Amino acid sequence: MDTGLGYRPLTKVLHWSVVAVFAVQFVIGYALDTSESGRGRGRGRGGESGRGRGRGGGDEAFGEDALLTAHVLVGAVIVALGVTRLIWRRRTTLPPWAPTLTSFERRLAHRTEAVLYVLTFVVPLTGVLLLASGDDDLLWVHVAAQMSFFAALAGHVGLVLKHQLLDRDRLLHRML
Numbered sequence: 001m002d003t004g005l006g007y008r009p010l011t012k013v014l015h016w017s018v019v020a021v022f023a024v025q026f027v028i029g030y031a032l033d034t035s036e037s038g039r040g041r042g043r044g045r046g047g048e049s050g051r052g053r054g055r056g057g058g059d060e061a062f063g064e065d066a067l068l069t070a071h072v073l074v075g076a077v078i079v080a081l082g083v084t085r086l087i088w089r090r091r092t093t094l095p096p097w098a099p100t101l102t103s104f105e106r107r108l109a110h111r112t113e114a115v116l117y118v119l120t121f122v123v124p125l126t127g128v129l130l131l132a133s134g135d136d137d138l139l140w141v142h143v144a145a146q147m148s149f150f151a152a153l154a155g156h157v158g159l160v161l162k163h164q165l166l167d168r169d170r171l172l173h174r175m176l
Contacts, residue, residue, distance in 0.1 A: 005095060005174065006095060006173065006174040006175070006176075007094070007095060007174055007175055008092060010088060010092075011088065011089075011092065012175055012176070014081065014084060014085045014088060015085075015175060016175075017081055018078065018081050018082070018085065018120065021074060021077055021078055021081060022078060022149075024074055025071065025074045025075065025078060026146075028067055028070050028071045028074060029071055029146075031067055032064065032067050032068060032071060035063075035064050035067070071127070072127075072128075072131070075123075075124035075127055075128070076124070078120060078123075078124050079120070079121060079124050079125075081120075082117070082120035082121055085117070085120075086117065095174065098163075098169070098171050098174065100163065100167060100169040100171065101163075101171075105159060108155060108159055109156070109159055111155075112152045112153075112155040112156040112159070113156065115148070115152040116149070116152050116153065116156060119145060119148055119149040119152060122145045122148075123142070123145045123146055123149055126138075126141045126142040126144075126145045127142050129141065129142075130142045160172050
């Protein structure tokens with residue numbers, strides 16, 4: 001139940017679910033990126049293209065295919081959670097701003113949250129674009145989306161850590 005001081009339980013579950021699934025997604029993505037053949041990064045190693053290469057039938061190809069499939073499926077889960085969060089957000093009210101947030105911090109929190117919401121869709125969609133097009137030159141679009149995500153996340157988490165560790169006002173507890 002909403003006490004006015006913290007977020008509703010479903011809001012918290014959706015928030016932390018997106019956090020967990022994004023963490024899994026980045027682990028899978030970086031595992032693909034560091035795979036031996038480089039197919040996961042879309043550009044191969046040793047001058048070979050990541051697209052259209054023979055499968056070879058070895059365990060390595062199977063492992064990469066499984067990773068790529070998992071990466072796509074987790075991306076779909078991220079989009080589904082994003083849609084669910086957006087619908088829930090539109091149908092419910094947020095608690096009032098924490099009284100310890102300055103007007104600048106409120107603007108920062110609002111903007112980083114908005115950017116993170118948008119990137120919840122942009123990061124997976126740029127991955128689908130990269131995969132569907134088969135154009136290795138589009139890798140930068142997906143990487144740029146990821147870097148934007150990390151920049152917004154750093155601002156969001158940085159604000160929470162500032163309040164939790166320096167101000168000691170228990171801001172994080174509103175979402176726990």
